[in-house]
Amino acid sequence: MGSGTSNQHHFAFQNAERALKAAALIQRWYRRYVARLEMRRRCTWSIFQSIEYAGQQDQVKLHDFFSYLVDHFTPSSHNERDFLNRMFTEERFPKDLEMEKCSDYNSIEVPDNYTGPHLSFPLLPDHATALVEAFRLKQQLHARYVLNLLHETRKHLIQLPNINRLSTCYSEEITVCGDLHGQLDDLIFIFYKNGLPSPERAYVFNGDFVDRGKDSVEILMILFAFMLVYPKEFHLNRGNHEDHMVNLRYGFTKEVMYKYKIHGKKILKTLQDVFCWLPLATLVDEKVLILHGGVSDMTDLELLAKLDRHKIVSTLRCKTRKQSEKLAEGKRKASQMSSPGRPTPWFLPMSRSLPSSPLHVGSHKAHKTGRSSSIPCSASLDRKELSQQVRRSVDLELERCRQQAGFPLIREKEPVLFMAEADSDAEQLLQPTQEEWKQVVDILWSDPMAQEGCKANTVRGGGCYFGPNVTEQLLQKYNLQFLIRSHECKPEGYEFCHNRKVLTIFSASNYYEVGSNRGAYVKLGPALTPHIVQYQANKATHMLTTRQRISRVEESALRALREKLFAHSSDLLGEFKKHDADKTVLVSSQLCHDQQK
Amino acid sequence: MAEDREWESTETAVAELHKKIKEAFEVFDHESNNTVDVREIGTIIRSLGCCPSEGELHDLIAEVEEEEPTGYIRLEKFLPVMTEVLLERRYRPIPEDVLLRAFEVLDPTKRGFLTKEELIKYMTEEGEPFSQEEMEEMLSAAIDSESNSIHYKDYITMMVVDDN
Numbered sequence: 001m002g003s004g005t006s007n008q009h010h011f012a013f014q015n016a017e018r019a020l021k022a023a024a025l026i027q028r029w030y031r032r033y034v035a036r037l038e039m040r041r042r043c044t045w046s047i048f049q050s051i052e053y054a055g056q057q058d059q060v061k062l063h064d065f066f067s068y069l070v071d072h073f074t075p076s077s078h079n080e081r082d083f084l085n086r087m088f089t090e091e092r093f094p095k096d097l098e099m100e101k102c103s104d105y106n107s108i109e110v111p112d113n114y115t116g117p118h119l120s121f122p123l124l125p126d127h128a129t130a131l132v133e134a135f136r137l138k139q140q141l142h143a144r145y146v147l148n149l150l151h152e153t154r155k156h157l158i159q160l161p162n163i164n165r166l167s168t169c170y171s172e173e174i175t176v177c178g179d180l181h182g183q184l185d186d187l188i189f190i191f192y193k194n195g196l197p198s199p200e201r202a203y204v205f206n207g208d209f210v211d212r213g214k215d216s217v218e219i220l221m222i223l224f225a226f227m228l229v230y231p232k233e234f235h236l237n238r239g240n241h242e243d244h245m246v247n248l249r250y251g252f253t254k255e256v257m258y259k260y261k262i263h264g265k266k267i268l269k270t271l272q273d274v275f276c277w278l279p280l281a282t283l284v285d286e287k288v289l290i291l292h293g294g295v296s297d298m299t300d301l302e303l304l305a306k307l308d309r310h311k312i313v314s315t316l317r318c319k320t321r322k323q324s325e326k327l328a329e330g331k332r333k334a335s336q337m338s339s340p341g342r343p344t345p346w347f348l349p350m351s352r353s354l355p356s357s358p359l360h361v362g363s364h365k366a367h368k369t370g371r372s373s374s375i376p377c378s379a380s381l382d383r384k385e386l387s388q389q390v391r392r393s394v395d396l397e398l399e400r401c402r403q404q405a406g407f408p409l410i411r412e413k414e415p416v417l418f419m420a421e422a423d424s425d426a427e428q429l430l431q432p433t434q435e436e437w438k439q440v441v442d443i444l445w446s447d448p449m450a451q452e453g454c455k456a457n458t459v460r461g462g463g464c465y466f467g468p469n470v471t472e473q474l475l476q477k478y479n480l481q482f483l484i485r486s487h488e489c490k491p492e493g494y495e496f497c498h499n500r501k502v503l504t505i506f507s508a509s510n511y512y513e514v515g516s517n518r519g520a521y522v523k524l525g526p527a528l529t530p531h532i533v534q535y536q537a538n539k540a541t542h543m544l545t546t547r548q549r550i551s552r553v554e555e556s557a558l559r560a561l562r563e564k565l566f567a568h569s570s571d572l573l574g575e576f577k578k579h580d581a582d583k584t585v586l587v588s589s590q591l592c593h594d595q596q597k
Numbered sequence: 598m599a600e601d602r603e604w605e606s607t608e609t610a611v612a613e614l615h616k617k618i619k620e621a622f623e624v625f626d627h628e629s630n631n632t633v634d635v636r637e638i639g640t641i642i643r644s645l646g647c648c649p650s651e652g653e654l655h656d657l658i659a660e661v662e663e664e665e666p667t668g669y670i671r672l673e674k675f676l677p678v679m680t681e682v683l684l685e686r687r688y689r690p691i692p693e694d695v696l697l698r699a700f701e702v703l704d705p706t707k708r709g710f711l712t713k714e715e716l717i718k719y720m721t722e723e724g725e726p727f728s729q730e731e732m733e734e735m736l737s738a739a740i741d742s743e744s745n746s747i748h749y750k751d752y753i754t755m756m757v758v759d760d761n
Contacts, residue, residue: 035643
């Protein structure tokens with residue numbers, strides 16, 4: 001009871017207090033460190049995403065621009081007219097003769113020294129499995145087998161409806177995978193981890209199998225092979241990258257030509273057709289709708305089920321059916337006022353403003369990026385209208401001048417347009433209507449947003465941003481439980497939004513760079529509760545700490561940004577002179593947002 | 598005259614701060630409507646150079662929250678408060694030597710390291726305890742797998758370099 005004990009207590013208490021304070025200090029410091037890392041990660045992500053979407057937008061813009069040029073160029077001679085006609089008319093489908101040639105794979109000889117996998121038809125499960133193994137060993141499938149497989153695939157796809165229906169009664173579990181983008185390692189990993197497809201193990205691959213990665217061909221071969229082997233359990237949805245025009249830009253075309261050289265062209269031609277025959281969506285137990293992009297407030301599943309999906313060759317640009325002028329005028333006027341639709345082309349002066357949508361006022365994001373609206377134009381209608389009008393006004397002027405000059409009135413020949421006046425009625429019927437085309441674009445290109453409403457997707461250049469109310473509306477209208485979509489890369493490989501009514505699933509891990517994101521797939525059982533599995537198909541990343549991973553990804557983003565900046569350095573110098581340029585990553589990323597016009 | 602200049606420079610300073618704060622805010626403003634999820638406020642504040650404790654953070658959030666908390670913080674409320682914080686240089690970051698001394702307090706026998714168990718105990722039981730996730734994160738980078746301990750002097754040096 002002496003002062004000794006109380007001193008001891010005192011010291012003990014002091015020590016404990018000091019320890020507490022010390023611990024608190026370390027924790028405080030550590031949390032700040034983590035926060036800074038997180039900030040860096042977010043900025044890096046923004047940089048990558050901006051570059052990615054800007055690229056997509058560029059292509060659409062370029063397309064629109066050239067189309068406009070061609071539309072308003074008045075051919076001065078018969079030859080020029082023909083030339084334009086040819087250049088401008090996309091081969092809608094390869095003509096019968098050409099298709100014949102493409103199907104004529106039998107004439108292609110497989111050399112004796114070929115060491116790759118052999119296929120025989122009808123395909124058996126073993127063939128498909130052998131294919132996976134062969135590709136894992138970096139072998140290449142011979143062009144003959146590729147064409148044969150594509151031919152069979154096409155035959156199968158033609159029988160399928162636009163919206164496939166799956167039931168958990170038959171296959172107890174259904175696995176849904178998102179974008180793969182040519183990353184074969186991820187596909188192999190999924191099969192390794194989740195099991196190969198079988199009658200008990202159904203799979204749905206939700207589009208974007210190709211482009212960007214280096215093994216798009218191999219992925220397609222595997223997916224098509226399993227689809228032929230297990231037609232009831234293995235399903236594919238079309239993505240916005242299952243499109244020969246998009247492939248031109250994003251690497252798939254190049255990959256095919258590089259791997260297959262002389263046969264490449266045939267393969268691409270056949271693929272163009274096969275892509276158009278891919279189904280647009282899959283419905284599980286009539287409750288879960290799986291499609292690649294998203295929906296819009298105009299999405300009409302009945303129309304989507306009925307239309308001829310084969311007519312939609314590319315979602316970037318489409319000839320649409322001619323409608324009577326008055327009807328077109330009326331529709332255009334109406335759409336300009338009400339729907340989140342069709343603004344004037346971006347390069348025309350009046351288009352500086354935001355997309356015409358009364359539902360949305362003052363979008364800061366669009367302001368920041370300064371992107372003017374550019375949606376894949378089904379410009380054909382407008383183009384013809386415009387050309388006709390231009391033509392007519394020119395002719396009228398000519399007529400007036402002639403009269404003034406005292407020339408006799410000449411019976412004007414009906415102005416020969418370099419477009420579809422020449423179209424036969426039959427060909428007209430082979431084109432989708434504008435509405436059909438928009439419906440498909442919407443489901444392949446749209447992205448969910450947090451705000452209510454539905455507005456044009458100016459970042460992508462196609463489809464919409466759809467809000468939680470749009471989702472709710474759709475789910476209620478068709479009595480559905482939730483939506484599964486892909487199309488957007490997510491750091492964790494998946495993301496729920498709209499009150500868990502929309503699930504984004506993305507299966508290409510390390511998409512931007514090693515360590516940038518996980519991939520994921522989702523499994524559905526009879527209860528339809530989504531069960532997510534994540535992975536990162538690169539052993540190296542497991543060894544890295546978060547800090548190192550973020551640093552690597554950051555370096556990569558900065559490198560990409562530097563390249564972009566370098567490419568536009570003269571423009572940027574001009575802009576920089578106007579703004580005060582700081583040196584921090586944060587600021588440069590903002591500036592680059594501004595610059596990405 | 599000198600006062601004018603002083604006032605001017607304060608004004609510029611404030612404008613600079615506003616810019617910095619807005620930029621950090623925008624990174625988390627996913628809907629582009631000048632709001633962020635309240636759970637991200639800590640990250641934003643810390644990335645602006647502040648090092649508040651959890652308690653201090655909660656007080657700050659209470660200041661910027663709506664009267665009826667919505668789960669979102671608006672820029673209008675955040676900006677003035679944060680500007681004050683930065684002008685007053687509140688919640689300054691911890692210098693390296695102070696951090697070192699803190700570790701040394703937890704290592705009274707001056708071995709130069711803490712065992713994994715000790716680190717876990719202190720971080721999850723004392724002060725403002727870590728969550729399991731935070732603990733695992735810290736361990737992954739801090740612990741030398743062979744000795745199963747953290748040599749805190751080296752650890753600090755490594756982290757500080759990286760931070761800059």
